[in-house]
Amino acid sequence: MVFLRLQVWQKKFINMKLKKGDKIKITIGKDKGKTGVVEKVYKNSNKVLVTGMNLYKRHVKKNEKMPQGGIVEIPRAIDASKLNLVCPKCGKVTRVGFIIEKGKKLRVCKKCQSKIN
Numbered sequence: 515m516v517f518l519r520l521q522v523w524q525k526k527f528i529n530m531k532l533k534k535g536d537k538i539k540i541t542i543g544k545d546k547g548k549t550g551v552v553e554k555v556y557k558n559s560n561k562v563l564v565t566g567m568n569l570y571k572r573h574v575k576k577n578e579k580m581p582q583g584g585i586v587e588i589p590r591a592i593d594a595s596k597l598n599l600v601c602p603k604c605g606k607v608t609r610v611g612f613i614i615e616k617g618k619k620l621r622v623c624k625k626c627q628s629k630i631n
């Protein structure tokens with residue numbers, strides 16, 4: 515078994531598991547069950563911005579860009595713990611594991627063991 519030789523990092527080892535472009539599913543909150551794509555990662559706060567998710571409405575006063583004023587919807591970053599990765603290989607909602615291979619840390623799908631870049 516190849517996997518036995520690889521060091522598996524535990525989840526409690528704090529690590530940003532998500533990357534820009536990852537497909538995710540929201541597990542909690544008002545957008546629960548929805549899927550989206552990670553647009554931006556905030557490593558320090560362990561949050562990610564997901565396109566079109568966790569929107570909140572903001573009233574805008576009249577300005578040059580919006581002469582009428584009005585309401586705009588702005589996406590707010592979501593805590594990474596509220597998201598699960600959708601594996602690009604097996605298409606299942608999964609947890610991310612880490613392995614060390616040739617000195618590099620790689621992400622793996624815990625369901626199908628595929629490497630995720």
Ligand SMILES: [Zn+2]
Pocket residue numbers: 601602603604605606608623624625626627628
């Ligand atoms: Zn998978």
